[in-house]
Amino acid sequence: MRIDVHTHFYPSGYLAEIRRHSDHASVTVDDAGQLVLHYAGDYNVLAPAHHSVEARLADMDAAGIDLSVMSLTTPGVHVERPERGVTLAKLVNDEYAELQRQYPERFRFFATLPLQAPDEAAKELERAVRQLGLAGAMIFSNVNGEPVDRPRFWPIYEAAEALGAPIVVHPTAPAFAEYLSEYRLVALLGFAYDTTMVAVRMVLGGVLDRFPGLRLIQTHLGGVLPYLAERVQRGYAVYPELKGKLQRTPIEYFREMYLDTVLFDPDCLKLGLAFAGEDRLLLGSDHPHQVGDLFKAVRVIKELPVERTVKEKILSGNARRLLKIETAAA
Template identity: 40%
Template sequence: MRIIGLEEHFVIEEVLDAWRALDAQWQDLSLRPSTQGEPARRLADLEGERFAAMDDSGVDVQVLSLSTPGVQNLERADAVALQKVSNDRVAEVVRAHPDRYQGLATLATPDPDAAADELRRAVTSLGLNGAMLFGRTRGKNLDDPAFWPILEAAQALNAPLYLHPQSPPPAVRSAYYGGLGDAMDASLATHGIGWHYETGVQLLRLILGGVLDRFPDLQIIAGHWGEVVLFYLERLETIPAAATLERRLADYFRENVYLTPSGMFTQRYLRWATDIVSPERVLFATDYPFELAPDGGARRFLLEADLDQPTREGIASANWERLCAGIRR
């Protein structure tokens, strides 16, 4: 059974330098784990111990993506320059190790037209399999019409966009996640719950704002089993805006959204996800290097799941391969 992990991160020194140079208000809370300690060391490694870690967890292929927050908080010129550097670097390592790596593009959303052009280049010339996006670009949410050129390009290419968590805005962090001590505040605002509320709201804005009616064939990938909102679909149907949409809220998840576990290897979440969106829309991800699955943990999760073998193999890799086969190169 071939296992492909979709949310497997890296970072390059040029991007780290740009993150460090940002004003504090635009710095993401992920800066510290991306620049210090074991995760930082593993992020920078693309041709060393990463292969051993993949083998240890049972992952055959990593789909590489630039770690949070990408280039989305950078100044426009810096973001445009670094998207090309990042994508060329990924394409280079994929060419060197095609049996172990694939890639998702980095996009300079501060310049949506340049980002759309880069997505086309990344898919048609570099062979990358879509892009990873983060919900906000400084003060703008992804559903803002300014970003429609990116979404239009993705739909035309039939290339998926992975919607990844980023830290909530500073005012939200202060109001909702502050006052418990620095370490607790940061954890609560990020991997504890803040990342997931933030990303779930961004996904809902794409639906409730009519963006997925405008781009009905756009395919979004959401990690962490749907970033909380999957578990509230019935409640969310009570939002008045849902009544003006072209489809029921759940239908957008079943027709426009794929889910991954992002290393949250919980069988009951897997059962819920397959029940809500169907097994064909569940993909695989370990969230390397922030989540590790030693001693075959990634493979064991799938082997122990109450799934028939074709469904198991679909989640492991076949669903992703089918999605990639539909990309218009």
């Protein structure tokens, strides 16, 4: 079985609302007739599988993906005014729940949360998991420039821990995005920075001491966390501002995080596997973004020089355990 945990879908109701009105996003049509969703610092070209169930299923079948665990992706609803964000989050999650009901063997979803209103986000997370049956939630690495380790966001983590609901941490444009406006550097470099930054801040900021049962999924193989974790560990041991502030050393927290495999270089994946362990890697494709690749995501795991049992864990076993997925295919 193959379960893709990093793949994105825009519900039709959300796109209609953004086209009708948004404070910070817009939808246009390019010369090729494709929808383009613009937001501060970047844009997404919408492939058919971004918003068509039929196209999504066709792509999954072609690549041999049994089940997709989808999320909204950028720009998210947190870029809107708080009351608008709450309304959009409920609209998205209700549509996700309906699709999950219609296609229980093929689709699961991570809830969208109005992160600019953390108390409301915690309530929506509880509704999404308890009432709608969604798999957990996705948050972003910053909320309109504010790091998400800050205490005002802690109600979300308290709710997630109580629910046993995993939280996917997805990058968005970093606070210094204006310096990355050329060459698509927000997507190419800025996302990797923000992914790494949020993983380190969640540890050094004490979030995982406060909520030890919180389960985090870091996207894009943790950014450059496997490469830089030793430096963070070393700094924690010598900098007086950090030393002794945590219950454990940083590396212990990092290695409890889950990493998805959205880096398709086999050497990078071998590093990620050595860093996180075979029980902490989850198949991801970033489909259907331009920079995603549904076929390569599967192929690179199948070709890794590791035991078949390890590949099976990455392709589906870890996701099934973490997300409590039971299907006929499983």
